[in-house]
Amino acid sequence: MALNCAELPTWINSAVIPHLTNLYVTVLSLKTQHVETLGKFPKLLALDLTHYGDDCPLVVISGDAFPELTCLETTIALRFEPRAMPNLEHLEFSVSVKSLQDAHFDFDFRSLGNLPMLGNIRVEIRCHGARYRDFEKAEESLSHMVRIHPNRPILDIVEEEVDGMLYYDSELDDDDEVDEDIHDSDQTGEEVHGAAAHHIRITVYKR
Template sequence: MSSQGNVRRLSLQKIIKEEHQDAPLESVSMLQVRSIATFEPAIGLMPRLSSFVVLRVLDLSTCALVDHNLQGLWSLVHLRYLGLSDTGLCELPEEVGKLQFLQVLDVTGNWRIRKLPSSVTKLRRLMCLLYKERCTRLPGGIGSLTAMEELSSILGDSLSIVKEMGNMKRMRKFKIEFEHMSLELEEAFVKSLGEMSNLQSVTISIDGRYKMMDLLGEKWVPPQGLRELKSRGGRVCRFSRLPAWIRENPSQMSQLSWLEIGLTEVRQVDLRLLGRLPALQILLLECLRQGPLLVEADGFRCLTLFYLWSSSPGQVVFQPGALPKVERIALHTGLSVAKEEVDGNNGGDWFDTGIGNLPSLRSVNVVFCTSLLREEDANKATSALVTTLRAHPNSPGYDVNVEDIYSDDGEWL
Protein backbone atom coordinates (compact mmCIF):
# COMPACT_ATOMS: atom_id res chain seq x y z
CA MET A 1 0.00 0.00 0.00
CA SER A 2 1.43 3.36 -1.00
CA SER A 3 1.67 5.90 1.80
CA GLN A 4 1.14 8.70 -0.71
CA GLY A 5 -2.05 7.40 -2.33
CA ASN A 6 -5.62 7.73 -1.15
CA VAL A 7 -7.35 4.54 -0.03
CA ARG A 8 -11.05 3.84 -0.61
CA ARG A 9 -11.37 0.26 0.62
CA LEU A 10 -9.32 -1.12 3.49
CA SER A 11 -9.11 -4.73 4.71
CA LEU A 12 -6.96 -5.39 7.77
CA GLN A 13 -5.80 -8.90 8.59
CA LYS A 14 -2.77 -10.01 10.53
CA ILE A 15 -1.59 -13.43 9.42
CA ILE A 16 2.17 -13.11 9.90
CA LYS A 17 3.45 -11.07 12.79
CA GLU A 18 6.10 -8.56 11.77
CA GLU A 19 7.60 -5.83 13.87
CA HIS A 20 6.54 -2.98 11.57
CA GLN A 21 2.92 -4.20 11.72
CA ASP A 22 2.45 -3.56 15.41
CA ALA A 23 1.63 0.14 15.03
CA PRO A 24 -1.51 1.56 13.47
CA LEU A 25 -1.34 2.63 9.84
CA GLU A 26 -1.31 6.32 10.69
CA SER A 27 0.97 7.22 7.77
CA VAL A 28 -1.60 6.19 5.18
CA SER A 29 -4.12 8.81 4.04
CA MET A 30 -7.58 7.78 5.23
CA LEU A 31 -9.49 10.82 4.07
CA GLN A 32 -11.19 9.00 1.17
CA VAL A 33 -11.72 5.56 2.76
CA ARG A 34 -15.30 4.46 2.20
CA SER A 35 -15.16 0.84 3.47
CA ILE A 36 -13.24 -1.01 6.21
CA ALA A 37 -13.29 -4.69 7.15
CA THR A 38 -10.92 -5.92 9.82
CA PHE A 39 -10.25 -9.32 11.37
CA GLU A 40 -8.88 -10.39 14.73
CA PRO A 41 -6.08 -9.78 15.71
CA ALA A 42 -5.57 -6.97 13.17
CA ILE A 43 -7.80 -4.63 15.22
CA GLY A 44 -4.54 -3.30 16.71
CA LEU A 45 -3.56 -1.97 13.29
CA MET A 46 -6.72 0.10 12.98
CA PRO A 47 -6.05 3.83 12.74
CA ARG A 48 -8.14 6.17 14.86
CA LEU A 49 -11.75 5.87 13.71
CA SER A 50 -12.12 9.64 13.75
CA SER A 51 -9.71 9.81 10.79
CA PHE A 52 -12.24 8.13 8.46
CA VAL A 53 -14.33 11.20 7.83
CA VAL A 54 -16.35 9.86 4.87
CA LEU A 55 -16.57 6.20 5.92
CA ARG A 56 -19.71 4.39 4.68
CA VAL A 57 -19.04 0.75 5.68
CA LEU A 58 -17.39 -0.47 8.89
CA ASP A 59 -17.23 -4.18 9.67
CA LEU A 60 -15.56 -5.09 12.98
CA SER A 61 -17.31 -8.47 13.30
CA THR A 62 -15.50 -11.09 15.45
CA CYS A 63 -12.99 -8.51 16.74
CA ALA A 64 -12.68 -8.35 20.53
CA LEU A 65 -13.79 -4.81 21.25
CA VAL A 66 -13.33 -2.77 24.39
CA ASP A 67 -14.32 0.81 25.02
CA HIS A 68 -11.19 2.38 23.52
CA ASN A 69 -11.78 0.53 20.22
CA LEU A 70 -15.03 2.48 19.79
CA GLN A 71 -13.61 5.94 20.42
CA GLY A 72 -14.55 8.12 17.48
CA LEU A 73 -17.07 5.59 16.10
CA TRP A 74 -20.12 7.68 16.89
CA SER A 75 -18.70 10.65 14.98
CA LEU A 76 -18.78 8.68 11.70
CA VAL A 77 -22.00 10.33 10.62
CA HIS A 78 -21.81 9.04 7.04
CA LEU A 79 -21.93 5.34 8.03
CA ARG A 80 -24.45 3.20 6.16
CA TYR A 81 -23.34 -0.21 7.47
CA LEU A 82 -22.04 -1.04 10.95
CA GLY A 83 -21.07 -4.65 11.69
CA LEU A 84 -20.43 -5.36 15.37
CA SER A 85 -21.42 -9.04 15.53
CA ASP A 86 -19.57 -11.38 17.90
CA THR A 87 -17.46 -8.56 19.35
CA GLY A 88 -18.14 -9.16 23.05
CA LEU A 89 -20.13 -5.96 23.54
CA CYS A 90 -22.19 -5.76 26.72
CA GLU A 91 -24.42 -2.94 25.55
CA LEU A 92 -25.04 -0.63 22.66
CA PRO A 93 -24.54 2.98 23.80
CA GLU A 94 -27.05 5.78 23.29
CA GLU A 95 -24.56 7.47 20.96
CA VAL A 96 -25.62 5.07 18.18
CA GLY A 97 -28.49 7.48 17.57
CA LYS A 98 -26.00 9.95 16.09
CA LEU A 99 -25.51 7.76 13.00
CA GLN A 100 -28.40 9.31 11.12
CA PHE A 101 -27.56 7.73 7.74
CA LEU A 102 -27.17 4.19 9.10
CA GLN A 103 -29.04 1.56 7.06
CA VAL A 104 -27.71 -1.73 8.53
CA LEU A 105 -26.82 -2.36 12.19
CA ASP A 106 -25.66 -5.88 13.10
CA VAL A 107 -24.91 -6.70 16.75
CA THR A 108 -25.74 -10.44 16.57
CA GLY A 109 -23.67 -12.84 18.66
CA ASN A 110 -23.35 -10.43 21.60
CA TRP A 111 -25.36 -12.45 24.11
CA ARG A 112 -24.86 -9.96 26.94
CA ILE A 113 -26.82 -7.25 25.11
CA ARG A 114 -30.30 -7.59 26.62
CA LYS A 115 -31.91 -4.36 25.40
CA LEU A 116 -31.43 -1.72 22.76
CA PRO A 117 -31.02 1.98 23.57
CA SER A 118 -33.97 4.31 23.03
CA SER A 119 -31.85 6.32 20.58
CA VAL A 120 -32.21 3.49 18.03
CA THR A 121 -35.59 4.99 17.17
CA LYS A 122 -33.78 8.07 15.79
CA LEU A 123 -32.25 6.03 12.97
CA ARG A 124 -34.96 6.86 10.45
CA ARG A 125 -33.02 5.39 7.50
CA LEU A 126 -32.39 2.04 9.23
CA MET A 127 -33.43 -0.86 6.99
CA CYS A 128 -31.91 -3.86 8.80
CA LEU A 129 -31.53 -4.28 12.58
CA LEU A 130 -30.00 -7.58 13.70
CA TYR A 131 -29.34 -8.64 17.30
CA LYS A 132 -29.24 -11.71 19.54
CA GLU A 133 -32.63 -13.34 20.06
CA ARG A 134 -32.54 -12.93 23.83
CA CYS A 135 -32.49 -9.16 23.25
CA THR A 136 -36.19 -9.02 22.46
CA ARG A 137 -37.36 -5.87 24.23
CA LEU A 138 -37.44 -2.93 21.86
CA PRO A 139 -37.79 0.68 23.02
CA GLY A 140 -41.03 2.55 22.50
CA GLY A 141 -41.19 4.57 19.32
CA ILE A 142 -40.04 1.84 16.90
CA GLY A 143 -42.88 2.92 14.64
CA SER A 144 -40.64 5.79 13.56
CA LEU A 145 -38.37 3.26 11.78
CA THR A 146 -40.47 3.39 8.63
CA ALA A 147 -37.61 2.29 6.34
CA MET A 148 -37.21 -1.02 8.22
CA GLU A 149 -37.10 -4.16 6.08
CA GLU A 150 -35.52 -6.80 8.35
CA LEU A 151 -35.77 -7.04 12.12
CA SER A 152 -34.58 -9.68 14.57
CA SER A 153 -36.80 -11.18 17.23
CA ILE A 154 -39.39 -8.95 18.90
CA LEU A 155 -41.15 -9.64 22.19
CA GLY A 156 -44.74 -9.00 21.17
CA ASP A 157 -46.37 -8.72 24.61
CA SER A 158 -46.55 -4.91 24.39
CA LEU A 159 -49.71 -3.75 22.63
CA SER A 160 -48.10 -0.42 21.73
CA ILE A 161 -45.08 -2.13 20.12
CA VAL A 162 -47.32 -4.44 18.08
CA LYS A 163 -49.41 -1.48 16.90
CA GLU A 164 -46.30 0.53 15.99
CA MET A 165 -45.09 -2.32 13.80
CA GLY A 166 -47.85 -1.39 11.38
CA ASN A 167 -45.81 1.70 10.44
CA MET A 168 -43.06 -0.55 9.05
CA LYS A 169 -44.79 -0.96 5.72
CA ARG A 170 -41.58 -1.99 3.93
CA MET A 171 -40.91 -4.94 6.26
CA ARG A 172 -39.71 -8.06 4.45
CA LYS A 173 -38.54 -10.31 7.29
CA PHE A 174 -38.97 -10.44 11.08
CA LYS A 175 -39.45 -12.74 14.05
CA ILE A 176 -41.91 -12.18 16.86
CA GLU A 177 -42.38 -14.01 20.15
CA PHE A 178 -45.53 -13.91 22.27
CA GLU A 179 -45.29 -14.96 25.92
CA HIS A 180 -48.96 -14.16 26.41
CA MET A 181 -51.74 -13.66 23.91
CA SER A 182 -55.03 -11.78 24.17
CA LEU A 183 -57.75 -11.06 21.63
CA GLU A 184 -56.79 -7.37 21.59
CA LEU A 185 -53.14 -8.20 20.99
CA GLU A 186 -53.94 -10.64 18.19
CA GLU A 187 -56.23 -8.11 16.52
CA ALA A 188 -53.45 -5.49 16.61
CA PHE A 189 -50.94 -7.99 15.23
CA VAL A 190 -53.18 -8.99 12.33
CA LYS A 191 -53.80 -5.32 11.52
CA SER A 192 -50.06 -4.54 11.55
CA LEU A 193 -49.29 -7.56 9.37
CA GLY A 194 -51.87 -6.33 6.90
CA GLU A 195 -49.81 -3.16 6.38
CA MET A 196 -46.71 -5.12 5.33
CA SER A 197 -47.31 -5.65 1.64
CA ASN A 198 -43.66 -6.62 0.99
CA LEU A 199 -43.49 -9.32 3.68
CA GLN A 200 -41.55 -12.41 2.60
CA SER A 201 -40.69 -14.20 5.85
CA VAL A 202 -42.27 -14.15 9.31
CA THR A 203 -41.44 -16.36 12.27
CA ILE A 204 -44.15 -16.50 14.96
CA SER A 205 -43.50 -18.24 18.28
CA ILE A 206 -46.12 -18.52 21.01
CA ASP A 207 -45.54 -19.60 24.59
CA GLY A 208 -48.30 -20.90 26.81
CA ARG A 209 -50.30 -24.07 26.24
CA TYR A 210 -51.69 -24.40 22.74
CA LYS A 211 -52.98 -20.84 22.21
CA MET A 212 -54.90 -20.58 18.95
CA MET A 213 -54.29 -17.82 16.40
CA ASP A 214 -57.58 -18.12 14.50
CA LEU A 215 -57.84 -14.39 13.74
CA LEU A 216 -54.52 -14.70 11.96
CA GLY A 217 -55.82 -17.70 10.05
CA GLU A 218 -59.13 -16.15 9.03
CA LYS A 219 -58.58 -12.37 8.81
CA TRP A 220 -55.01 -11.96 7.56
CA VAL A 221 -54.54 -11.86 3.81
CA PRO A 222 -50.81 -12.52 3.26
CA PRO A 223 -49.03 -10.80 0.39
CA GLN A 224 -48.54 -13.06 -2.61
CA GLY A 225 -44.78 -12.70 -2.18
CA LEU A 226 -44.81 -14.48 1.23
CA ARG A 227 -42.13 -17.19 1.19
CA GLU A 228 -41.91 -18.40 4.79
CA LEU A 229 -44.26 -18.79 7.75
CA LYS A 230 -42.14 -20.35 10.47
CA SER A 231 -41.99 -21.02 14.22
CA ARG A 232 -39.09 -21.46 16.61
CA GLY A 233 -38.27 -24.04 19.25
CA GLY A 234 -41.51 -25.99 18.90
CA ARG A 235 -43.64 -22.96 19.86
CA VAL A 236 -45.71 -23.35 16.74
CA CYS A 237 -48.45 -21.03 15.51
CA ARG A 238 -51.66 -23.02 15.90
CA PHE A 239 -55.03 -22.79 14.13
CA SER A 240 -58.38 -24.53 14.63
CA ARG A 241 -58.39 -25.32 10.92
CA LEU A 242 -56.29 -24.68 7.85
CA PRO A 243 -55.94 -20.89 7.33
CA ALA A 244 -58.42 -19.36 4.90
CA TRP A 245 -55.67 -18.11 2.61
CA ILE A 246 -54.72 -21.74 1.94
CA ARG A 247 -58.25 -23.20 1.92
CA GLU A 248 -59.68 -20.72 -0.55
CA ASN A 249 -56.94 -20.52 -3.17
CA PRO A 250 -53.64 -22.27 -2.37
CA SER A 251 -52.22 -21.68 -5.85
CA GLN A 252 -52.34 -17.94 -5.16
CA MET A 253 -49.49 -18.39 -2.64
CA SER A 254 -47.13 -19.02 -5.52
CA GLN A 255 -43.89 -18.27 -3.62
CA LEU A 256 -44.58 -19.93 -0.25
CA SER A 257 -41.71 -22.39 0.22
CA TRP A 258 -41.66 -22.95 4.03
CA LEU A 259 -44.79 -23.58 6.12
CA GLU A 260 -44.71 -24.51 9.80
CA ILE A 261 -48.09 -24.53 11.60
CA GLY A 262 -50.25 -26.47 14.03
CA LEU A 263 -53.84 -27.61 13.40
CA THR A 264 -56.44 -29.16 15.65
CA GLU A 265 -56.86 -31.93 13.09
CA VAL A 266 -55.18 -32.79 9.81
CA ARG A 267 -57.72 -34.21 7.36
CA GLN A 268 -57.34 -35.67 3.88
CA VAL A 269 -58.78 -32.49 2.33
CA ASP A 270 -56.18 -30.41 4.22
CA LEU A 271 -53.37 -32.51 2.80
CA ARG A 272 -54.74 -32.08 -0.74
CA LEU A 273 -54.93 -28.30 -0.33
CA LEU A 274 -51.40 -28.10 1.07
CA GLY A 275 -50.21 -30.20 -1.83
CA ARG A 276 -51.45 -27.49 -4.22
CA LEU A 277 -49.02 -24.88 -2.86
CA PRO A 278 -46.85 -24.72 -5.97
CA ALA A 279 -43.49 -23.72 -4.45
CA LEU A 280 -43.69 -25.50 -1.07
CA GLN A 281 -40.36 -27.13 -0.17
CA ILE A 282 -40.59 -27.53 3.62
CA LEU A 283 -43.77 -28.56 5.44
CA LEU A 284 -43.88 -29.03 9.22
CA LEU A 285 -47.29 -29.90 10.66
CA GLU A 286 -48.36 -30.51 14.25
CA CYS A 287 -51.86 -31.56 15.25
CA LEU A 288 -53.92 -32.94 18.08
CA ARG A 289 -55.37 -35.72 15.96
CA GLN A 290 -55.07 -37.09 12.50
CA GLY A 291 -57.04 -39.82 10.76
CA PRO A 292 -55.68 -42.10 8.05
CA LEU A 293 -53.99 -40.03 5.33
CA LEU A 294 -52.98 -40.85 1.78
CA VAL A 295 -50.22 -38.68 0.36
CA GLU A 296 -51.25 -38.63 -3.26
CA ALA A 297 -49.15 -38.55 -6.39
CA ASP A 298 -50.46 -35.27 -7.79
CA GLY A 299 -49.35 -32.84 -5.04
CA PHE A 300 -46.23 -31.53 -3.29
CA ARG A 301 -44.15 -31.46 -6.45
CA CYS A 302 -41.36 -29.33 -4.92
CA LEU A 303 -41.40 -30.62 -1.33
CA THR A 304 -38.03 -31.72 0.10
CA LEU A 305 -38.95 -32.10 3.80
CA PHE A 306 -42.18 -33.58 5.18
CA TYR A 307 -42.76 -33.53 8.95
CA LEU A 308 -46.01 -34.60 10.62
CA TRP A 309 -46.46 -34.94 14.38
CA SER A 310 -49.78 -35.82 15.99
CA SER A 311 -50.84 -36.48 19.56
CA SER A 312 -53.28 -39.06 18.19
CA PRO A 313 -52.00 -40.21 14.82
CA GLY A 314 -53.55 -42.42 12.20
CA GLN A 315 -51.76 -44.24 9.43
CA VAL A 316 -49.92 -42.29 6.74
CA VAL A 317 -49.50 -43.98 3.36
CA PHE A 318 -47.49 -42.63 0.42
CA GLN A 319 -48.90 -43.40 -3.00
CA PRO A 320 -46.51 -44.39 -5.83
CA GLY A 321 -45.39 -41.18 -7.51
CA ALA A 322 -45.90 -39.05 -4.37
CA LEU A 323 -43.30 -36.57 -3.11
CA PRO A 324 -40.81 -36.98 -5.94
CA LYS A 325 -38.26 -34.56 -4.43
CA VAL A 326 -38.64 -35.30 -0.72
CA GLU A 327 -35.31 -36.12 0.89
CA ARG A 328 -36.34 -36.08 4.57
CA ILE A 329 -39.38 -37.65 6.21
CA ALA A 330 -40.26 -37.37 9.91
CA LEU A 331 -43.60 -38.55 11.26
CA HIS A 332 -45.49 -40.08 14.15
CA THR A 333 -47.87 -42.68 12.82
CA GLY A 334 -50.29 -45.42 13.72
CA LEU A 335 -51.89 -48.10 11.55
CA SER A 336 -55.43 -48.33 10.24
CA VAL A 337 -57.91 -50.55 12.04
CA ALA A 338 -58.40 -52.10 8.64
CA LYS A 339 -56.42 -51.56 5.51
CA GLU A 340 -59.55 -50.47 3.63
CA GLU A 341 -59.69 -47.30 5.76
CA VAL A 342 -56.94 -45.72 3.69
CA ASP A 343 -58.59 -44.97 0.37
CA GLY A 344 -56.31 -45.95 -2.46
CA ASN A 345 -54.27 -48.48 -0.52
CA ASN A 346 -55.81 -51.14 -2.79
CA GLY A 347 -55.70 -53.82 -0.15
CA GLY A 348 -51.90 -53.94 -0.06
CA ASP A 349 -49.71 -55.01 2.81
CA TRP A 350 -51.21 -53.64 6.01
CA PHE A 351 -47.77 -52.66 7.26
CA ASP A 352 -46.62 -51.01 4.03
CA THR A 353 -46.43 -47.22 4.49
CA GLY A 354 -45.30 -46.69 0.91
CA ILE A 355 -42.21 -44.79 2.07
CA GLY A 356 -40.18 -47.05 -0.19
CA ASN A 357 -41.95 -45.39 -3.14
CA LEU A 358 -40.19 -42.06 -2.50
CA PRO A 359 -37.32 -41.82 -5.01
CA SER A 360 -35.22 -39.02 -3.45
CA LEU A 361 -35.06 -40.19 0.18
CA ARG A 362 -31.96 -39.39 2.23
CA SER A 363 -33.24 -39.46 5.82
CA VAL A 364 -36.23 -41.12 7.53
CA ASN A 365 -37.43 -40.70 11.11
CA VAL A 366 -40.61 -42.64 11.98
CA VAL A 367 -42.22 -43.35 15.34
CA PHE A 368 -44.96 -46.00 15.51
CA CYS A 369 -47.23 -45.20 18.46
CA THR A 370 -48.07 -48.16 20.68
CA SER A 371 -50.83 -46.23 22.45
CA LEU A 372 -52.80 -46.85 19.24
CA LEU A 373 -51.33 -50.22 18.26
CA ARG A 374 -50.74 -53.57 19.80
CA GLU A 375 -47.05 -53.86 20.55
CA GLU A 376 -46.82 -56.90 18.28
CA ASP A 377 -48.24 -54.91 15.33
CA ALA A 378 -45.98 -51.95 16.01
CA ASN A 379 -42.92 -54.21 16.01
CA LYS A 380 -44.02 -55.85 12.74
CA ALA A 381 -44.54 -52.42 11.16
CA THR A 382 -41.09 -51.31 12.34
CA SER A 383 -39.45 -54.43 10.93
CA ALA A 384 -41.27 -54.05 7.60
CA LEU A 385 -40.21 -50.41 7.24
CA VAL A 386 -36.58 -51.11 8.12
CA THR A 387 -36.49 -53.89 5.52
CA THR A 388 -37.92 -51.50 2.93
CA LEU A 389 -35.40 -48.77 3.73
CA ARG A 390 -32.46 -51.15 3.58
CA ALA A 391 -33.56 -52.13 0.08
CA HIS A 392 -34.02 -48.52 -1.05
CA PRO A 393 -31.57 -47.60 -3.85
CA ASN A 394 -30.50 -44.39 -2.04
CA SER A 395 -29.61 -46.25 1.19
CA PRO A 396 -31.19 -43.47 3.30
CA GLY A 397 -30.27 -42.97 6.92
CA TYR A 398 -33.12 -43.98 9.19
CA ASP A 399 -34.35 -43.98 12.77
CA VAL A 400 -37.46 -46.12 13.25
CA ASN A 401 -38.84 -46.57 16.74
CA VAL A 402 -41.80 -47.79 18.72
CA GLU A 403 -42.94 -45.45 21.48
CA ASP A 404 -45.88 -45.21 23.84
CA ILE A 405 -46.96 -41.70 22.85
CA TYR A 406 -49.58 -40.09 25.05
CA SER A 407 -52.81 -39.69 23.09
CA ASP A 408 -54.51 -36.35 23.74
CA ASP A 409 -58.01 -36.06 22.32
CA GLY A 410 -58.61 -32.74 24.07
CA GLU A 411 -58.75 -29.29 22.57
CA TRP A 412 -56.16 -26.57 22.28
CA LEU A 413 -57.15 -23.32 23.95
Protein backbone atom coordinates in the same frame (compact mmCIF):
# COMPACT_ATOMS: atom_id res chain seq x y z
CA MET B 1 -44.83 -19.16 8.06
CA ALA B 2 -46.13 -20.66 11.32
CA LEU B 3 -49.79 -21.28 12.22
CA ASN B 4 -51.61 -22.75 15.20
CA CYS B 5 -55.33 -23.08 14.53
CA ALA B 6 -58.42 -25.27 14.73
CA GLU B 7 -58.20 -26.19 11.07
CA LEU B 8 -56.37 -25.00 7.98
CA PRO B 9 -57.53 -21.47 7.04
CA THR B 10 -59.07 -21.06 3.61
CA TRP B 11 -56.55 -18.38 2.67
CA ILE B 12 -53.74 -20.94 2.88
CA ASN B 13 -53.73 -21.90 -0.78
CA SER B 14 -51.47 -21.55 -3.78
CA ALA B 15 -53.64 -18.90 -5.43
CA VAL B 16 -53.25 -16.47 -2.52
CA ILE B 17 -49.61 -17.13 -1.56
CA PRO B 18 -48.03 -18.95 -4.52
CA HIS B 19 -44.43 -18.34 -3.44
CA LEU B 20 -44.70 -19.99 -0.01
CA THR B 21 -41.58 -22.04 0.68
CA ASN B 22 -41.78 -22.98 4.39
CA LEU B 23 -44.89 -23.79 6.43
CA TYR B 24 -45.25 -24.92 10.05
CA VAL B 25 -48.86 -25.64 10.95
CA THR B 26 -50.58 -27.20 13.97
CA VAL B 27 -54.27 -28.06 13.68
CA LEU B 28 -56.95 -29.77 15.74
CA SER B 29 -59.01 -30.87 12.75
CA LEU B 30 -57.41 -32.19 9.58
CA LYS B 31 -59.16 -33.44 6.47
CA THR B 32 -57.84 -35.03 3.32
CA GLN B 33 -58.71 -31.94 1.27
CA HIS B 34 -56.50 -29.82 3.55
CA VAL B 35 -53.47 -31.92 2.63
CA GLU B 36 -54.49 -31.79 -1.03
CA THR B 37 -54.53 -27.98 -0.79
CA LEU B 38 -51.02 -27.94 0.67
CA GLY B 39 -49.82 -30.25 -2.07
CA LYS B 40 -50.61 -27.64 -4.72
CA PHE B 41 -48.03 -25.10 -3.52
CA PRO B 42 -45.51 -25.06 -6.39
CA LYS B 43 -42.52 -23.81 -4.37
CA LEU B 44 -43.08 -25.33 -0.93
CA LEU B 45 -39.78 -26.79 0.27
CA ALA B 46 -40.37 -27.61 3.95
CA LEU B 47 -43.60 -28.60 5.72
CA ASP B 48 -44.17 -29.34 9.40
CA LEU B 49 -47.75 -30.58 9.81
CA THR B 50 -48.90 -31.47 13.32
CA HIS B 51 -52.36 -32.80 14.13
CA TYR B 52 -53.55 -32.89 17.74
CA GLY B 53 -57.13 -34.04 17.21
CA ASP B 54 -58.53 -37.47 18.04
CA ASP B 55 -59.50 -38.58 14.54
CA CYS B 56 -57.34 -38.20 11.48
CA PRO B 57 -57.85 -40.13 8.25
CA LEU B 58 -55.13 -42.02 6.47
CA VAL B 59 -54.07 -39.55 3.79
CA VAL B 60 -52.99 -40.68 0.34
CA ILE B 61 -50.58 -38.25 -1.35
CA SER B 62 -51.47 -38.21 -5.02
CA GLY B 63 -49.07 -38.12 -7.91
CA ASP B 64 -47.66 -34.67 -8.78
CA ALA B 65 -48.46 -33.34 -5.26
CA PHE B 66 -45.77 -31.35 -3.42
CA PRO B 67 -43.51 -31.07 -6.49
CA GLU B 68 -40.61 -29.25 -4.76
CA LEU B 69 -40.92 -30.44 -1.15
CA THR B 70 -37.62 -31.68 0.28
CA CYS B 71 -38.42 -31.92 4.01
CA LEU B 72 -41.60 -33.19 5.67
CA GLU B 73 -42.32 -33.59 9.40
CA THR B 74 -45.80 -34.78 10.35
CA THR B 75 -47.87 -36.69 12.88
CA ILE B 76 -50.36 -38.15 10.40
CA ALA B 77 -50.34 -41.50 8.59
CA LEU B 78 -49.53 -41.13 4.89
CA ARG B 79 -49.37 -43.25 1.77
CA PHE B 80 -47.60 -42.03 -1.35
CA GLU B 81 -48.68 -42.65 -4.91
CA PRO B 82 -46.07 -42.78 -7.69
CA ARG B 83 -44.74 -39.31 -8.62
CA ALA B 84 -45.84 -37.80 -5.29
CA MET B 85 -43.17 -35.67 -3.57
CA PRO B 86 -40.52 -36.46 -6.19
CA ASN B 87 -37.86 -34.37 -4.42
CA LEU B 88 -38.48 -35.39 -0.81
CA GLU B 89 -35.18 -36.14 0.95
CA HIS B 90 -36.02 -36.00 4.67
CA LEU B 91 -39.15 -37.49 6.24
CA GLU B 92 -40.19 -37.52 9.90
CA PHE B 93 -43.47 -39.01 11.06
CA SER B 94 -45.02 -40.66 14.10
CA VAL B 95 -47.28 -43.68 14.26
CA SER B 96 -49.41 -45.20 16.98
CA VAL B 97 -49.19 -48.97 16.60
CA LYS B 98 -52.60 -49.51 18.18
CA SER B 99 -54.29 -46.83 16.05
CA LEU B 100 -52.83 -48.25 12.85
CA GLN B 101 -53.95 -51.75 13.78
CA ASP B 102 -57.45 -50.52 14.65
CA ALA B 103 -57.61 -48.75 11.27
CA HIS B 104 -56.50 -51.94 9.45
CA PHE B 105 -53.43 -50.11 8.09
CA ASP B 106 -51.57 -53.45 8.40
CA PHE B 107 -48.24 -51.65 8.84
CA ASP B 108 -47.82 -51.31 5.08
CA PHE B 109 -45.03 -48.79 4.48
CA ARG B 110 -44.21 -49.97 0.95
CA SER B 111 -45.41 -46.70 -0.57
CA LEU B 112 -42.26 -45.04 0.82
CA GLY B 113 -40.60 -46.74 -2.11
CA ASN B 114 -42.39 -44.21 -4.35
CA LEU B 115 -40.17 -41.44 -2.94
CA PRO B 116 -37.08 -41.73 -5.16
CA MET B 117 -34.91 -39.09 -3.45
CA LEU B 118 -35.56 -40.20 0.13
CA GLY B 119 -32.34 -40.22 2.13
CA ASN B 120 -33.33 -39.93 5.82
CA ILE B 121 -36.37 -41.23 7.70
CA ARG B 122 -37.10 -40.66 11.38
CA VAL B 123 -40.08 -42.57 12.76
CA GLU B 124 -41.54 -42.23 16.25
CA ILE B 125 -43.36 -45.46 17.10
CA ARG B 126 -45.85 -44.96 19.94
CA CYS B 127 -46.40 -48.28 21.71
CA HIS B 128 -48.98 -47.50 24.40
CA GLY B 129 -51.83 -50.01 24.31
CA ALA B 130 -50.26 -51.99 21.48
CA ARG B 131 -49.55 -55.71 21.49
CA TYR B 132 -45.88 -56.58 21.35
CA ARG B 133 -46.30 -58.69 18.22
CA ASP B 134 -47.97 -55.75 16.43
CA PHE B 135 -45.13 -53.46 17.45
CA GLU B 136 -42.68 -55.98 15.98
CA LYS B 137 -44.65 -56.04 12.72
CA ALA B 138 -44.46 -52.25 12.44
CA GLU B 139 -40.73 -52.16 13.13
CA GLU B 140 -39.96 -55.02 10.77
CA SER B 141 -42.06 -53.45 8.01
CA LEU B 142 -40.08 -50.21 8.28
CA SER B 143 -36.77 -52.08 8.33
CA HIS B 144 -37.77 -54.13 5.29
CA MET B 145 -38.68 -50.95 3.42
CA VAL B 146 -35.13 -49.65 3.97
CA ARG B 147 -33.62 -52.86 2.65
CA ILE B 148 -35.59 -52.77 -0.60
CA HIS B 149 -35.63 -48.99 -1.23
CA PRO B 150 -33.37 -48.15 -4.20
CA ASN B 151 -31.88 -45.19 -2.32
CA ARG B 152 -31.20 -47.18 0.89
CA PRO B 153 -32.29 -44.31 3.19
CA ILE B 154 -31.03 -44.05 6.76
CA LEU B 155 -33.77 -45.08 9.19
CA ASP B 156 -33.92 -43.70 12.74
CA ILE B 157 -36.61 -45.36 14.88
CA VAL B 158 -37.63 -43.80 18.20
CA GLU B 159 -39.79 -46.04 20.40
CA GLU B 160 -42.11 -44.12 22.72
CA GLU B 161 -44.29 -45.33 25.60
CA VAL B 162 -42.82 -48.85 25.61
CA ASP B 163 -43.89 -49.33 29.23
CA GLY B 164 -47.49 -49.14 28.04
CA MET B 165 -47.11 -52.03 25.60
CA LEU B 166 -49.16 -55.18 26.18
CA TYR B 167 -47.25 -58.43 26.67
CA TYR B 168 -49.29 -61.63 26.64
CA ASP B 169 -47.63 -64.80 27.90
CA SER B 170 -49.37 -66.82 25.21
CA GLU B 171 -47.85 -64.64 22.51
CA LEU B 172 -44.26 -64.57 23.78
CA ASP B 173 -41.50 -67.09 23.49
CA ASP B 174 -37.75 -66.88 24.04
CA ASP B 175 -37.23 -65.09 20.73
CA ASP B 176 -39.78 -62.41 21.60
CA GLU B 177 -37.94 -61.00 24.61
CA VAL B 178 -36.80 -57.41 24.23
CA ASP B 179 -33.06 -57.21 23.59
CA GLU B 180 -31.87 -54.60 26.08
CA ASP B 181 -28.48 -54.31 24.33
CA ILE B 182 -30.13 -53.18 21.13
CA HIS B 183 -32.79 -51.05 22.79
CA ASP B 184 -30.53 -48.97 25.03
CA SER B 185 -30.83 -45.32 24.06
CA ASP B 186 -28.64 -44.36 21.07
CA GLN B 187 -27.04 -47.82 20.94
CA THR B 188 -27.13 -49.99 17.82
CA GLY B 189 -26.14 -53.66 17.45
CA GLU B 190 -24.48 -55.24 14.45
CA GLU B 191 -27.85 -55.97 12.92
CA VAL B 192 -31.40 -54.83 13.63
CA HIS B 193 -34.02 -57.04 12.01
CA GLY B 194 -31.53 -58.06 9.33
CA ALA B 195 -30.54 -54.59 8.12
CA ALA B 196 -27.03 -53.20 8.34
CA ALA B 197 -26.41 -51.20 11.53
CA HIS B 198 -25.34 -48.03 9.75
CA HIS B 199 -28.80 -47.81 8.16
CA ILE B 200 -30.92 -48.19 11.30
CA ARG B 201 -30.70 -46.68 14.78
CA ILE B 202 -33.21 -47.47 17.51
CA THR B 203 -33.80 -45.28 20.56
CA VAL B 204 -36.19 -46.17 23.39
CA TYR B 205 -38.00 -43.79 25.74
CA LYS B 206 -39.82 -45.66 28.51
CA ARG B 207 -42.61 -43.26 29.29
